[in-house]
Amino acid sequence: MQKILITGGTGFAGTHLLKALQKRDTEDEIHLTSLHEHQLPGVQVHALNLIDAAAVEKLIQDIQPDQIYHLASLAGVADSFKDPQTVINNNFQLTLNVLEAVRKFAPQAKILLISSAEIYKPNLEGRPIAEDGLLEPSNPYAASKAAQDLLASAYGQSFNLNIVRARPFNHIGPGQNKGFVVADFASQIAAIEKDDQIHEIKVGNLKAARDFTDVDDMMRAYILLMEKGARGEVYNIGRGQAIKIQAILDQLLALAHKKIDVIIDQERLRPIDIPTIVADNRKIAALGWQAEVPLEETLAHILEDWRDKMV
Ligand code: GDD
Numbered sequence: 001m002q003k004i005l006i007t008g009g010t011g012f013a014g015t016h017l018l019k020a021l022q023k024r025d026t027e028d029e030i031h032l033t034s035l036h037e038h039q040l041p042g043v044q045v046h047a048l049n050l051i052d053a054a055a056v057e058k059l060i061q062d063i064q065p066d067q068i069y070h071l072a073s074l075a076g077v078a079d080s081f082k083d084p085q086t087v088i089n090n091n092f093q094l095t096l097n098v099l100e101a102v103r104k105f106a107p108q109a110k111i112l113l114i115s116s117a118e119i120y121k122p123n124l125e126g127r128p129i130a131e132d133g134l135l136e137p138s139n140p141y142a143a144s145k146a147a148q149d150l151l152a153s154a155y156g157q158s159f160n161l162n163i164v165r166a167r168p169f170n171h172i173g174p175g176q177n178k179g180f181v182v183a184d185f186a187s188q189i190a191a192i193e194k195d196d197q198i199h200e201i202k203v204g205n206l207k208a209a210r211d212f213t214d215v216d217d218m219m220r221a222y223i224l225l226m227e228k229g230a231r232g233e234v235y236n237i238g239r240g241q242a243i244k245i246q247a248i249l250d251q252l253l254a255l256a257h258k259k260i261d262v263i264i265d266q267e268r269l270r271p272i273d274i275p276t277i278v279a280d281n282r283k284i285a286a287l288g289w290q291a292e293v294p295l296e297e298t299l300a301h302i303l304e305d306w307r308d309k310m311v
Contacts (some may be wrong), residue, residue: 001027004018004066007050007098008072009043012032012176013114017069018043031063050094052089053101060101060109066266067226068111070098073148076179077118077141078204079157084140091144099155110162112226115149115210117169117277119236121257126209128241128280131167131234138272149234156232165231166222169238169279172298182212182302184250184268190306193257200261201253204268206231209276212237214293216222216273221289228287229267238279239291251299 008014009032021030022042030215031044038045045126047117050057050072073091074080080087095113102109120129135150137143149165158162176183181204221237229235253260281290 001029002066003029003063004031004067004069005060005063006030006069006071007258008033009045010036010038010040011071012173013215013219013231014069014071015175015224016049016173016215017222018026020216020219020223022119022260025030030273031065033059034209039091045158045215050097051086051090053185053242053290054095056094056097058087058107060098061105064106064297065109067103067119068098069111069222069226069244070095070111070113073145074141078270079179080141080144082137087140088132088147091141091196092147095148095151099151099161102161103155103159107161109160109163110226111146111152112222112229113152113163113165114222115152115167115234116145117141117167117236118274119146119149119167120277122274124275126276126278128240130235131279131283135287138274139270145199153232162231164225164231165234166225167227167236168218169211169213169222169277171213171215171218171243173304174230176215181210182252182299183306185249186303186306188271189252189256189260189303190259190310193307194310200263201267201268203249204245205270205273206249206266207244207275208263208273209242209244209278209280211242211250212241212295212298213237213239213291214295214298218292223282224287224289225284235284235287236279236281237289238281239295240281240290242276242278243295248299251296252303255300
């Protein structure tokens, strides 16, 4: 029996991770943190803000977790240009609090720290980036994730903690909030289908290319890394294929029930946008992981989910 703690357990990734852990049918005791109270079957939900250091220490001391999936973070790149200070303070402080609490009260715990592909120096030829790529964040969100990643590296080495860092590339699925490209596109399409008055979808930069993985494939990778990831190591997680945002839009529009015009919305263009981000995923592939859900399936699933929400 393992005591498992998920920080940010009611967020987009956390919700899918919880489902995957519960499917395993083990005797594990699962705890999660959330900003708000929730009643969830088979789980202990702890409502707290992780930027409260004393509350985090008490939580870790009380639970004594064996495994911690540290997911909690503000995750939007676009939002981070609007309020950099909040994103950086929040992401840095809550990670420092978790690491400090583990150092003091649960130094035996294995931590999976969720970093990001955004922290790498971009490869301008669009080649896949491996784990030894240079770090060169280009937006406030990326800086906050680099800070988390480096804090985890320092705490692992300084205090002999068992930390594995995951660097996920883009992941998508039902339940993701607006503010991320596929949710933004699919939510608008579902709304346009229901409203005779609107025929236009607003989009940002369609020229960028990203490496998209279904969130459930991503959560399978997290669980694998918790089981088999080597202490102190870093693992990229991504399908390993770049797809242009234009192609994502085209696929979603092809699924739409009516003809939709595309409008470039200046508000959605970023001060800086990495042209291509694609994973060199050989390291996690060597542990037996690969993306399984086809992108078309994930996109259709997300659009259906937004249609259901419109009812
Ligand atoms: N959000 C958004 N909304 N993005 C748009 C839109 C739009 O209407 N139109 C075009 N884009 C473009 C963005 O400019 C970017 O090039 C691309 O679509 C993807 O944007 P996001 O979905 O916001 O994701 P991201 O690549 O910036 O960051 C995601 O991936 C990281 C890992 O690679 C996030 O999930 C991060 O949390 C994650 O760390």
